[in-house]
Amino acid sequence: MSDDGRVTYGLRAIGVVHSPYGEPADIPREWNCRKGAFDAVAGELEIFPEHAEGLDGLEPGSSLVVLFVFHKAGYSHLKVTPPGETEPRGVFASRSPHRPNPIGLTVVRLAAREGNVLKVTGLDMVEGTPIIDIKPA
Amino acid sequence: MSDDGRVTYGLRAIGVVHSPYGEPADIPREWNCRKGAFDAVAGELEIFPEHAEGLDGLEPGSSLVVLFVFHKAGYSHLKVTPPGETEPRGVFASRSPHRPNPIGLTVVRLAAREGNVLKVTGLDMVEGTPIIDIKPA
Numbered sequence: 001m002s003d004d005g006r007v008t009y010g011l012r013a014i015g016v017v018h019s020p021y022g023e024p025a026d027i028p029r030e031w032n033c034r035k036g037a038f039d040a041v042a043g044e045l046e047i048f049p050e051h052a053e054g055l056d057g058l059e060p061g062s063s064l065v066v067l068f069v070f071h072k073a074g075y076s077h078l079k080v081t082p083p084g085e086t087e088p089r090g091v092f093a094s095r096s097p098h099r100p101n102p103i104g105l106t107v108v109r110l111a112a113r114e115g116n117v118l119k120v121t122g123l124d125m126v127e128g129t130p131i132i133d134i135k136p137a
Numbered sequence: 138m139s140d141d142g143r144v145t146y147g148l149r150a151i152g153v154v155h156s157p158y159g160e161p162a163d164i165p166r167e168w169n170c171r172k173g174a175f176d177a178v179a180g181e182l183e184i185f186p187e188h189a190e191g192l193d194g195l196e197p198g199s200s201l202v203v204l205f206v207f208h209k210a211g212y213s214h215l216k217v218t219p220p221g222e223t224e225p226r227g228v229f230a231s232r233s234p235h236r237p238n239p240i241g242l243t244v245v246r247l248a249a250r251e252g253n254v255l256k257v258t259g260l261d262m263v264e265g266t267p268i269i270d271i272k273p274a
Contacts, residue, residue: 007267009206011146011238047229051237054215057226067204067240069146078191089194092184092271100188101148101269103204105242130144132238134229 013130014054015047015116017068021126024072024097042111045118045131052116055134060110063137064120068104069130070097104129107137150267151191152184152253154205158263161209161234179248182255182268189253192271197247200274201257205241206267207234241266244274 020043021027045066047055058064079088080096091099108120118134157180158164182203184192195201216225217233228236245257255271 007150009148009150009267009269011148011240013144013146014237051215051229054227054229054237056216057230059230065242067238067242078188079193090191092188092191093194093196093273095272099270100151100191101204103148103240103270105202105204105272130146132146133236133240135232135242136230 011069011132013048013069013132014051014134015045015131017123017125017127017129017131018044018046019123019125019127019129021123024126027124027126039109039122041123042119042121043123045108045120045134047116047118047131049116055113055116055118058110058113058118058136060112062110063107064110064118065135065137066106066108066131067133067135068106068125069132070099070102070104071128071130072126073097073099073102076100076102103132148206148269150185150206150269151188151271152182152268154260154262154264154266154268155181155183156260156262156264156266158260161263164261164263176246176259178260179256179258180260182245182257182271184253184255184268186253192250192253192255195247195250195255197249199247200244201247201255202272202274203243203245203262203268204270204272205243205262206269207236207239207241208265208267209263210234210236210239213237213239240269
């Protein structure tokens with residue numbers, strides 16, 4: 001329980017993203033509106049060895065949902081103004097990283113698996129992003 | 138840091154699900170393969186008042202991604218055998234609740250917002266499920 005009586009949950013990273021993007025500012029602004037811009041962006045999902053067995057059955061060519069931590073978000077707001085817009089909106093009507101729980105969601109394409117490493121395309125996360133979960137899309 | 142040196146993250150529920158399903162066993166087995174079975178299942182996402190402002194801008198009729206805690210999962214496995222299958226597969230190639238980080242993802246349809254309560258259809262979570270995040274689908 002937290003100090004206001006709300007239940008809290010602990011998550012542990014299952015792996016880490018390797019990406020050509022070093023910082024959030026490196027990621028093109030288009031990510032919110034047209035994810036197709038990232039189809040060619042290749043990188044790796046390195047899953048820690050103790051979880052590698054959990055990857056069995058993932059099919060190259062398939063799409064994967066990746067849950068991750070916005071580990072550079074730093075703060076959260078209830079109202080945000082998305083890039084290219086002028087009116088603020090509720091954070092739950094946006095994909096801002098500055099959320100009460102800074103968990104991100106993206107969909108990547110699996111190119112190949114090499115042991116505990118997934119080679120993927122469609123990346124829009126930065127280098128070092130902690131991975132929380134992978135699910136079939 | 139956890140005792141093996143891996144970084145951990147703390148999440149706090151932003152709300153709670155009100156559902157006609159009381160226990161996981163009440164949820165039809167079809168959930169994994171044809172989510173359409175739930176189109177008519179109505180319920181509520183009660184967002185705690187301190188986060189209600191974050192709902193501004195959600196449009197009735199739109200689809201919402203809901204991240205939640207599988208709070209009744211209790212344990213995790215790296216290999217699981219989905220309902221109706223005979224061969225085990227890696228948990229990351231499944232939607233089993235018994236995951237290293239027991240976070241679930243579903244998509245619901247927003248019927249109406251009443252203050253801090255979202256009336257939705259398409260529910261496949263049980264009563265009392267902790268909500269972690271809501272994003273536009």
